[in-house]
Amino acid sequence: MNLVDMMNDAMATTIPAADKLGVKAVEARRGFAAATVPLKGNGNHFGVVYAGVEFTVAEILGGIIAIASFDAAKYYPLVKKLDIEFTAAARSDLRAEASLDEDELRRIETEAAEKGKADFVLDAVVRDEAGQTVAVTHGLYQLRAHGT
Template sequence: MMNGAMAQTIPPAHKMGIKVVEADRGRAVATVPFEGNGNHFGVVYAGVQFTVAEMLGGVIALATFDPAKYYPLVKNVDIKFTGMARSDLRAETSLSEDEITRVEAEAAENGKADFTLDAVVKDEAGQTVSVTHGLYQLRARGR
């Protein structure tokens, strides 16, 4: 469902070939191919690495919280590049049950709640090529 919706909601991510491979309560994983996403010196373009990690905030929010009541948005994301990405990539992140409970209660009471996510982007060999720290917000619909 999320992969189909991505073509409509985030066309650039869809064009990059980003695929959501896991979207469960408190967990999100996405992949992006190397093919078509390289830069002038043969590694995955930095913007592609950023996108595959950043969009996990929306994926995890939609998989964890009721999308009929809430929607996610990104407030800030910092990225650190730690290695050369020369293969397909996998990005993943998670939220603890305690954090899920806090965010849901705060959003229900105040109409919105901030949460942070740390994502790790790895190459096919399992080497970390970038890490992100993002500030996201869950907002109540109609408020």
Template sequence: MTESNEAPPFVDIINGAMEFTIPAAAKMGVQAVEVRRGFAATTVPIEGNGNHFGVIYAGVLFTVAEVLGGAIAIASFDTSAYYPLVKELTIKFTRPAKTDVRAQAQVSDDELDRIANEAAEKGKADFELEAVVTDASGETVAVTKGLYQIRAIGR
């Protein structure tokens, strides 16, 4: 096997860092499964995350969707210059989640360019992100709308 100088895939970076940056999410079993520029998907198991009536606890559904903003920011912007944060997140629960779930969200290339340009000019930039959380059969169990920001390090 030859040694590679390639950077690790964003999934590995996100999952490796989650234990230290968001310990509660790591304890829930939240995992990034697909992360690339402008797109992220995460999963969380029902096992260990159930509530008093046998479905995934609402806070777990919130978390599996909320972390998408940071994952997309890490995959899309210079992490040596900017860090992501969440400013606001709303969630609408559409049906009980009785299985493992997957959350995913996407930002267009044009919007990524706008965010990068604004952050370069002002030191920070807000962006909105809508996420969909689905169960194992593909049924939507929750939708979120978040306001995120990338902010220049040291500002």
């Protein structure tokens, strides 16, 4: 089983609300995460993707990127704050992406090893099937050592 499949299986039990929305990790590697969510079942009263669904597909990237980039036996991720700006109506399935560069990954890992936790900022972009940006997020996450 590959990393993306393992994450999706884990999401079904650890974050059942995201799983019920149809949020799926589609790419996960050191420094990069992508997730999708379908329009079907996630519309609102005027036929676009519900704002909370857009928030969820973007927010989940902090966990995906942390698990793909750091030792899950030592660390777990959490979100501390997430700001979202909706830039266009979302009328199709969505894909969210975020990345961290290698220098930032090393900083996070070193700080978490030394202090038991490390804050990091993650910016994400949510796009529709045509590639139009429908939302952007700016999140403050934390990588925390188990037992802290």
